Amino acid sequence: MGVRITYADSVYDLEDGESVLDGLLRHNLDIPYSCKSGTCQSCLMQAVSGDIPAAAQIDLKPGYKKQNLFLACQCTPEQDMDVQLPGTAIDVPAVIHSMEMLNHNVVRLVLMPQDEFTCEPGQYISLINGKGVTRSYSIANDPGKEDHIDLHIRFIKNGKMSLWLENQATRGDMLTLRGPAGNCFYTSDDGYDYPIVLAGTGTGLAPLYGILNRALECGHKGRIYLYHGALQAEDLYYIDELQALSEQHDLFDYVPCVLNGQDNNFYKAGNIEDIVMKALPKNKAQTRLFLCGAPDMVNSLKKKAFLSGLASKHIYADAFLPSKT
Ligand SMILES: Cc1cc2nc3c(=O)[nH]c(=O)nc-3n(C[C@H](O)[C@H](O)[C@H](O)COP(=O)(O)OP(=O)(O)OC[C@H]3O[C@@H](n4cnc5c(N)ncnc54)[C@H](O)[C@@H]3O)c2cc1C
Numbered sequence: 001m002g003v004r005i006t007y008a009d010s011v012y013d014l015e016d017g018e019s020v021l022d023g024l025l026r027h028n029l030d031i032p033y034s035c036k037s038g039t040c041q042s043c044l045m046q047a048v049s050g051d052i053p054a055a056a057q058i059d060l061k062p063g064y065k066k067q068n069l070f071l072a073c074q075c076t077p078e079q080d081m082d083v084q085l086p087g088t089a090i091d092v093p094a095v096i097h098s099m100e101m102l103n104h105n106v107v108r109l110v111l112m113p114q115d116e117f118t119c120e121p122g123q124y125i126s127l128i129n130g131k132g133v134t135r136s137y138s139i140a141n142d143p144g145k146e147d148h149i150d151l152h153i154r155f156i157k158n159g160k161m162s163l164w165l166e167n168q169a170t171r172g173d174m175l176t177l178r179g180p181a182g183n184c185f186y187t188s189d190d191g192y193d194y195p196i197v198l199a200g201t202g203t204g205l206a207p208l209y210g211i212l213n214r215a216l217e218c219g220h221k222g223r224i225y226l227y228h229g230a231l232q233a234e235d236l237y238y239i240d241e242l243q244a245l246s247e248q249h250d251l252f253d254y255v256p257c258v259l260n261g262q263d264n265n266f267y268k269a270g271n272i273e274d275i276v277m278k279a280l281p282k283n284k285a286q287t288r289l290f291l292c293g294a295p296d297m298v299n300s301l302k303k304k305a306f307l308s309g310l311a312s313k314h315i316y317a318d319a320f321l322p323s324k325t
Pocket residue numbers: 034035039040124135136137138139152153154155156157158159160161162163203204206207318319320321322323324325
């Protein structure tokens with residue numbers, strides 16, 4: 001007999017090699033999820049009984065592991081399990097403070113957490129709206145210092161969260177936050193003088209902007225380069241803010257890159273991967289590379305940078321994986 005999952009007082013069979021998430025979805029249950037690849041943490045569940053496979057808890061916070069939380073999309077159990085949704089103990093309610101368009105399709109969503117919420121700028125959270133849609137978004141500021149959370153969200157055509165934000169969400173709406181998660185953040189453990197290369201496409205700028213500001217505030221002494229990639233010039237945003245930072249800080253260079261453009265005084269035309277690879281600092285063994293945004297770009301640059309001599313432990317990457325809905 002195969003493995004059985006007890007959920008909400010009913011018992012469901014899993015097919016051979018099927019994850020808890022896929023099994024419950026196959027039985028038409030409404031379980032939150034997004035990436036289905038162990039990244040976004042939207043599918044967190046809690047084991048009431050039964051062994052949790054190690055793969056279902058990789059990269060979870062120690063506090064989550066202690067509470068027997070696991071990623072349902074990565075959980076292919078060998079024995080029966082009794083599971084439930086995690087409940088509200090790990091959630092933080094947050095109110096929409098404001099929404100402001102940063103360009104033609106990116107909104108800055110400012111949230112006021114209603115409870116203590118700490119994170120490193122650059123990490124990401126799961127955002128759950130009133131309809132139960134759960135998606136990951138990266139944190140563009142330092143909520144510990146500023147008492148609000150800044151997210152940059154690109155509207156995706158017919159996307160569930162996008163449509164809700166574009167057409168329904170208003171100031172004062174209550175949302176739920178879960179997290180933070182992710183290892184893409186600034187650290188000064190190894191001193192303050194290594195070169196930093198930040199490269200992102202689209203709203204991949206959000207975590208990079210948080211990391212940049214943290215590094216500058218910490219008095220980072222190495223060069224910092226920020227490459228922001230866009231398809232067209234109108235997809236760029238935070239241009240004034242980034243130009244102002246590069247004028248204030250001699251060590252910081254802002255390099256907008258536009259794929260479908262012509263070189264000019266403001267941006268470089270071409271593929272962000274080629275532009276970054278050509279300009280990697282000479283001191284590769286010390287360079288820290290942060291990559292965020294489109295998964296193809298993130299994975300490809302990660303590989304190219306490693307093959308060119310960057311240490312894999314110095315490459316931090318958050319691929320913005322789309323939902324598998
Ligand atoms: C770790 C992490 C961090 C993230 N941080 C951010 C962030 O800071 N800002 C941000 O805007 N997004 C971010 N994302 C992406 C975000 O979680 C959602 O996937 C995105 O906002 C779309 O959600 P939606 O509900 O509007 O669309 P969905 O309902 O999820 O998607 C609708 C359809 O469009 C497809 N789709 C979704 N996104 C894309 C895409 N980029 N390209 C092509 N097809 C797509 C889906 O597969 C689906 O078929 C992040 C994702 C991850 C995993």
